[in-house]
Amino acid sequence: MKLWHYALIVCLGGCCYGVLSTFVKLAYAAGFSVSAVTGGQYLFGAVLSWLIVLLVNRKAPTRKQTFKLMLSGIPFGLTGIFYYQALQTLNASLAIVILFQFVWIGTLLEWLLLKKKPTKNKLMSITLTLLGSILAANILFQENMSLSWTGCLWGLLAALTFSAFVFLSSTVERSTPPLLKSALLSTGGVITIFIVLPPTFLLDWHIVTGLFPYGLALGVFGVVLPPLLFSIGMPHVGSGLGTILTASELPVVVILSAFVLAEPISLPQWIGVLIILSGIVGSNLRLRKTDRPSLAV
Numbered sequence: 001m002k003l004w005h006y007a008l009i010v011c012l013g014g015c016c017y018g019v020l021s022t023f024v025k026l027a028y029a030a031g032f033s034v035s036a037v038t039g040g041q042y043l044f045g046a047v048l049s050w051l052i053v054l055l056v057n058r059k060a061p062t063r064k065q066t067f068k069l070m071l072s073g074i075p076f077g078l079t080g081i082f083y084y085q086a087l088q089t090l091n092a093s094l095a096i097v098i099l100f101q102f103v104w105i106g107t108l109l110e111w112l113l114l115k116k117k118p119t120k121n122k123l124m125s126i127t128l129t130l131l132g133s134i135l136a137a138n139i140l141f142q143e144n145m146s147l148s149w150t151g152c153l154w155g156l157l158a159a160l161t162f163s164a165f166v167f168l169s170s171t172v173e174r175s176t177p178p179l180l181k182s183a184l185l186s187t188g189g190v191i192t193i194f195i196v197l198p199p200t201f202l203l204d205w206h207i208v209t210g211l212f213p214y215g216l217a218l219g220v221f222g223v224v225l226p227p228l229l230f231s232i233g234m235p236h237v238g239s240g241l242g243t244i245l246t247a248s249e250l251p252v253v254v255i256l257s258a259f260v261l262a263e264p265i266s267l268p269q270w271i272g273v274l275i276i277l278s279g280i281v282g283s284n285l286r287l288r289k290t291d292r293p294s295l296a297v
Contacts, residue, residue: 003236003237006232006233006236006237007233007237007241007245007283008233009229009232009233010229010230010233010234010237010242010245010246011245011246011248011280012225012229012248013225013226013228013229013230013233013246014226014245014246014247014248014249014252015248015249015252016221016222016225016226016229017221017222017226017246017249017252018248018249018250018251018252018253018255018256019217019221019252019256020041020218020221020222021253021256021257022253022256022257022260022261023214023217023218023221024037024218025261026214027211027214027218030210030214032207032210032211032214033201034084035197035199035200035201036201036207036211037211037214037215037218038080038081038084038193038197039193039194039197039199039201039202040201040208040211040212040214040215040218040219041080041215041218041219041222041223042077042080042186042189042190042193042194042219042222042223043190043194043199043215043219044212044215044216044218044219044223045186045190045218045219045220045222045223045224046183046186046187046189046190046219046223047219048216048219048220048223048224049179049182049183049186049187049223049224049227049228050183050187052179052183052224053179053180053183056179057177057179057180059177059180061176061180061184065173065176065180065184066184068172068173069172069173069176069181069184069185069188070184070185070187070188070191071188072165072168072169072172072173072185072188073165073184073185073186073187073188073189073191073192073227074188074189074192075161075162075164075165075168076161076165076185076186076188076189076192076227077188077189077190077191077192077193077196078157078158078161078192079158079161079162079165080189080193081192081193081196081197082154082155082157082158082161083095083099083154083155083158085151085154086098086099086151086152086154086155086158087151088151088154089148089150089151089154090147090148090151090152090155094137094139094147094151094155095151095155096133096137096250096253097133097134097137097139098152098155098156098158098159099155099158099159099162100129100130100133100159100247100250101130101155101156101159102159102160102162102163102166102243102246103126103129103130103133103243103244103247104126104130104243105159105160105163105243106163106166106167106239106240106242106243106244107122107126107240107243107244109163109164109167109239109240110167110238110239110240111240113167114171114238116238116240118240121282121283122240122241122244122283124279124282125244125279125280125282125283126244126279127279128275128276128278128279128282129244129247129275129276129279129280131272131275132247132250132271132272132273132274132275132276132277132278132279133247133250133272133276134272135268135269135271135272135275136250136251136253136254136269136272136273136275136276137250137269137272138266138268138269140268141266141268163239163243165185166230166234166239166242166243166246167239169185169227169230169231169234169235169239169242170230170234170235170237170238170239170242171235171239174235176231178228178231178232179228181227181228181231182224182227182228182231185227185231186223186224186227189223190223230242241283244279244280244283245280245283247276247279247280248276248277248280250272250273250276251273251276251277254269254270254272254273255273
């Protein structure tokens with residue numbers, strides 16, 4: 001596979017996260033609590049990941065793989081917890097803009113830990129992505145914007161843990177088969193979620209059965225596919241560029257909100273979507289120009 005193919009895989013992983021908000025809103029509308037939706041997402045996703053591994057992968061993980069990858073899944077679970085806390089005191093649009101700071105945090109981590117200084121092209125892509133996120137989230141044209149320093153702190157923690165998850169996806173146990181790696185990462189995530197948010201919803205069978213379709217969809221797009229796609233693509237594109245590519249999440253959120261939930265989307269939001277996409281396309285064009293042969297997964 002060529003380098004830009006791996007970039008596209010990472011971009012698709014970001015798109016999967018963009019699908020989540022639609023199913024979350026539908027689950028909330030059906031009367032399910034935040035803890036049930038979050039716990040159901042990670043539980044169903046982890047179970048599905050292991051079912052796939054049992055069907056496809058015949059090699060058991062080593063103790064080293066299990067330990068390192070389950071630990072690497074902790075920031076995966078913490079991101080959902082921190083982002084939920086941010087939403088308690090912030091408008092959803094402001095919360096997602098703060099979360100989007102992972103775009104530059106990921107590049108900073110790569111610079112500090114791997115000594116990879118960001119290029120001018122990458123810095124331009126980061127700038128376009130952040131500008132587009134402000135417009136796409138409609139933050140400039142909202143009245144009565146709720147601002148809480150506590151909420152902002154939770155949002156920044158979510159951005160930091162997501163950046164850490166992306167970084168670990170690109171560096172830890174790179175030789176581990178992607179399916180097995182995804183299952184172990186999701187297991188670390190679900191254990192983290194259940195420690196912070198005890199799964200009391202499992203005691204009510206009616207909640208479990210009613211939550212199943214929402215939890216299954218959220219598990220596939222939020223727990224199974226992103227770690228799998230990141231495990232395939234991140235080791236090749238790096239965490240710095242990877243965080244830029246995962247910004248594809250917000251355009252998908254806006255598009256699905258318009259066409260599935262029938263929410264009104266303003267012209268500045270569509271402009272923001274185009275700006276984000278231009279930043280992503282620009283980074284991919286650079287990859288295609290400097291592409292080199294790469295080992296297939």
